[in-house]
Amino acid sequence: MIGKKVPHVTFRTRIRDEAVGGPNPFRWEDKTSDDYFKGKRVVLFSLPGAFTPTCSTYQLPDFEKLYPEFQAEGVDEIYCISVNDAFVMNAWGKSQGVANIKLIPDGSGEFTRKMGMLVAKDNLGFGMRSWRYGAIINDGVVEAWFEEEGFSDNCDTDPYGVSAPQNILENLRGLKKAA
Numbered sequence: 001m002i003g004k005k006v007p008h009v010t011f012r013t014r015i016r017d018e019a020v021g022g023p024n025p026f027r028w029e030d031k032t033s034d035d036y037f038k039g040k041r042v043v044l045f046s047l048p049g050a051f052t053p054t055c056s057t058y059q060l061p062d063f064e065k066l067y068p069e070f071q072a073e074g075v076d077e078i079y080c081i082s083v084n085d086a087f088v089m090n091a092w093g094k095s096q097g098v099a100n101i102k103l104i105p106d107g108s109g110e111f112t113r114k115m116g117m118l119v120a121k122d123n124l125g126f127g128m129r130s131w132r133y134g135a136i137i138n139d140g141v142v143e144a145w146f147e148e149e150g151f152s153d154n155c156d157t158d159p160y161g162v163s164a165p166q167n168i169l170e171n172l173r174g175l176k177k178a179a
């Protein structure tokens, strides 16, 4: 995976715009892979679903807390992506009080599929979702890869550790030392 260029995809996001007026002042805004990745060194982490327990209790809040430490290691942005639509991702971010992490809605799963990370989770009634992974992506190219073990459809377990922020941060610090 290291050296792979991220796929070019258009994401359908919803952004708040007071000019829209009314009780729900949001509008669609398309964002491309270039908008997120071009000219930046970022951490991307991908998970099976917004609002799910491990993602909501550990992975997202821990990335949120550790954001300054990632910045100190030369990371410009941290993105969380999931095969969920923009309404769900926005509601999840709001419920988690997320300020530092940007949530990317991959509602159709196109980015995840083109990354080779789309798996069936029909055993949970989820349909197609992302295998859990993380990556350091530099100007759109994968620099380091953190994929949970056991990539498979309808996996009975939800491995979590390799893509935890603590592990990715430790690796980033190691990359700096090695450079």
Ligand code: BEZ
Binding pocket: 048, 049, 052, 053, 054, 055, 056, 124, 158
């Ligand atoms: C979790 O994050 O705990 C979780 C993810 C996918 C399915 C079930 C649970």
